[in-house]
Amino acid sequence: MKILLKIMYDGKGFHGFQAQPGLRTVQGELTEKLARLFGAPVMVTGCSRTDSGVHALGFCVTAERQDKKDITLPVSKITHAAPGILPQDITVAAAAVVDDEFHPRYSVVKKKYVYKIWDSHIVPPFMRGHVLEYKKHISDDAILLMKEAAEHFKGTHDFTSFMAQGSKIVDATRTVFETDVYRDSEGCLCFSVSADGFLYNMVRIMTGTLLSVAEGKVSPSDIPRIIENRDRNGAGETVPPQGLYLKEVTYPFPVNWE
Amino acid sequence: MKILLKIMYDGKGFHGFQAQPGLRTVQGELTEKLARLFGAPVMVTGCSRTDSGVHALGFCVTAERQDKKDITLPVSKITHAAPGILPQDITVAAAAVVDDEFHPRYSVVKKKYVYKIWDSHIVPPFMRGHVLEYKKHISDDAILLMKEAAEHFKGTHDFTSFMAQGSKIVDATRTVFETDVYRDSEGCLCFSVSADGFLYNMVRIMTGTLLSVAEGKVSPSDIPRIIENRDRNGAGETVPPQGLYLKEVTYPFPVNWE
Numbered sequence: 001m002k003i004l005l006k007i008m009y010d011g012k013g014f015h016g017f018q019a020q021p022g023l024r025t026v027q028g029e030l031t032e033k034l035a036r037l038f039g040a041p042v043m044v045t046g047c048s049r050t051d052s053g054v055h056a057l058g059f060c061v062t063a064e065r066q067d068k069k070d071i072t073l074p075v076s077k078i079t080h081a082a083p084g085i086l087p088q089d090i091t092v093a094a095a096a097v098v099d100d101e102f103h104p105r106y107s108v109v110k111k112k113y114v115y116k117i118w119d120s121h122i123v124p125p126f127m128r129g130h131v132l133e134y135k136k137h138i139s140d141d142a143i144l145l146m147k148e149a150a151e152h153f154k155g156t157h158d159f160t161s162f163m164a165q166g167s168k169i170v171d172a173t174r175t176v177f178e179t180d181v182y183r184d185s186e187g188c189l190c191f192s193v194s195a196d197g198f199l200y201n202m203v204r205i206m207t208g209t210l211l212s213v214a215e216g217k218v219s220p221s222d223i224p225r226i227i228e229n230r231d232r233n234g235a236g237e238t239v240p241p242q243g244l245y246l247k248e249v250t251y252p253f254p255v256n257w258e
Numbered sequence: 259m260k261i262l263l264k265i266m267y268d269g270k271g272f273h274g275f276q277a278q279p280g281l282r283t284v285q286g287e288l289t290e291k292l293a294r295l296f297g298a299p300v301m302v303t304g305c306s307r308t309d310s311g312v313h314a315l316g317f318c319v320t321a322e323r324q325d326k327k328d329i330t331l332p333v334s335k336i337t338h339a340a341p342g343i344l345p346q347d348i349t350v351a352a353a354a355v356v357d358d359e360f361h362p363r364y365s366v367v368k369k370k371y372v373y374k375i376w377d378s379h380i381v382p383p384f385m386r387g388h389v390l391e392y393k394k395h396i397s398d399d400a401i402l403l404m405k406e407a408a409e410h411f412k413g414t415h416d417f418t419s420f421m422a423q424g425s426k427i428v429d430a431t432r433t434v435f436e437t438d439v440y441r442d443s444e445g446c447l448c449f450s451v452s453a454d455g456f457l458y459n460m461v462r463i464m465t466g467t468l469l470s471v472a473e474g475k476v477s478p479s480d481i482p483r484i485i486e487n488r489d490r491n492g493a494g495e496t497v498p499p500q501g502l503y504l505k506e507v508t509y510p511f512p513v514n515w516e
Contacts, residue, residue: 010383057382080379089383121338124315125268125347126388185443 001070002102003063004255005078006094011055011241012129013089018049026050027061029087034063037085038073041066047104047249048111053241055130057114058093058248060104076258094257110177110250112194115207116243119189131188132243134211138189142214143181149213150179150191152223153206160230162206163199164238172199172230181210192247201238208236259328260360261321261336262513264352269313269499270387271347276307284308285319287345292321295343296331299324305362305507306369311499313388315372316351316506318362334516352515368435368508370452373465374501377447389446390501392469396447400472401439407471408437408449410481411464418488420464421457422496430457430488439468450505459496466494 007030015023019031027044035042047060065071073081075095082092118131119138127133138146156175163172176195184190191207209226212218218226218236226234265288273281277289285302293300305318323329331339333353340350376389377396385391396404414433421430434453442448449465467484470476476484476494484492 008382008384055384083379083381088386091381091383093380093382121341122351123341123349124266124351125349126266126313128346130384 001064001068002098002100003071003075003078004096004098004102004104005061005063005092006257007056007059007061008091008093009056009059010089010130011050011053014052016050016052016054017046017056017059026056026059026090029090030061030063033085033087037078037081038063038065038071040069045104047108048246050244050246051241053129054244054246055242056246058112059246060249062098062102062104064100079258096255096257098255104249107251108197108249109252110194110196110248111198111246112178112192112248112250113198113203114190114192114245114247115203115239116184116188116190116245117207117211118187120187127186127188129242132207132239134189138214143183143189145220146191146210146213147181149210149218149220149223150181150193150206152220152227153179153193157227158230159199159202159227161226161232161235162202162209163232164201164205165232167200169199174199174202194248203244204238204241205232205235207243208239210236211239212236259322259326260356260358261329261333262354262356262360262362263319263321263336263350264515265314265317265319266349266351267314267317268347268388269308269311272310274308274310274312275304275314275317284314284317284348287348288319288321291343291345295336295339296321296323296329298327303362305366306504308502308504309499311387312502312504313500314504317504318507320356320360320362322358337516354513354515356513362507365509366455366507367510368452368454368506369456369504370436370450370506370508371456371461372503372505373449373461373497374442374446374503375448375465375469376445378445385444385446387500390465390497392447396472401441401447403471403478404449404468405439407468407476407478407481408439408451408464410478410485411437411451415485416488417457417460417485419484419490419493420460420467421490422459422463423490425458427457432457432460452506461502462496462499463490463493465501466497468494469497470494 017026019027030044078095116131119134121135153176160172178194180192275284277285288302336353374389377392379393411434418430436452
């Protein structure tokens, strides 16, 4: 019996998602604490491997007993029971029973990320660790240029230019479905992007490139050439992890969330 | 030479504003760190004494050298220099030079507080310590009743019913200027209130009373009688500190913020 959990986490206190000996990770915490909730050793599998400091608003994991036996806690009780067991920086937002064949990573058809930039030198304490502290104001005109540049990411491309050097990916072709650059209700400048998959550091390099556009170093019309060149050095810098949020993952069938 | 600073702080990590030996407080941190910024021992005076866990978005403090000499750092540089010296949970939003007679507490003519309630059992990790975790959904109809009840706080009243028992205040008369109950862009249910001054726990008892209205235990039209009775037992419970934000203080003259 496999349970799919939609979780949120504040990446500040974690060395990323993936379990690593001796380090506090999201997978490590879930594996330990869900065992207590389900009354047996548990195997936890994630939809992605987020880096240290990266946050999640709609991350998906599956959890199953190592002995594959049924989980007796009704799925409808999980979101109510989880806060008493999980640490303060992980929240279970929804739960569902899924088929044993379901894989939270391989089944994904779309992932959406948001990168948040705080573009003022006055950084409210509540934002710390949750945004890129860019410190310089980005004008409305520059935002329009960033939005125009981000449009060029759409479509199916070889995104080698937007992949961390040294990645062992053979085929860097990905399809970007949607992009947007906008200011949210809290005043953060946000870059959102959805695709069928992402290369290592792809969103962070895209964001760095959009900041080069805001700074006038790159023009929106340069983006297609930067993509075509398949050269990491042509794109902007890799911005730090703390502005990045995994917003949503989509599966090819409806999930019966409870 | 006196400098007025508008500061924000995340109350999570502080035992309130006021300095206390052996405890981490906002006044304690500012006194220590501003001495480094101004190159001499400093005296810091606050506009209010917030409790442990209470947050601030627009708290005002004055800072002056203990030897009363001029602060050589130009006031226009303070907001830029402060992040390098202050801890992550305190931000200087603005600074101004004020007269030596200025007192950040006695000069206040209006203070505004906001209390944030998270009314779902799914609490995003980013909200923890920054809202009251109320866990039950509050309907739009209940919000309208809370708003109607809050209207009755307006005006000049003896607010003994909304003051912590054991307070040594002789005259509990205060004038409430504005109240509102609304849902903010993050989804928090907010109660905002401005007055010429507040009694100990006044906003937290008002909020507890509004939650009694939401729960149908108190009707909006009961509020005038609760005020008139001058009996703490007639009002609702004191909600916890972590939902409370000092939003703004107003002085009777314009401040030349830089």
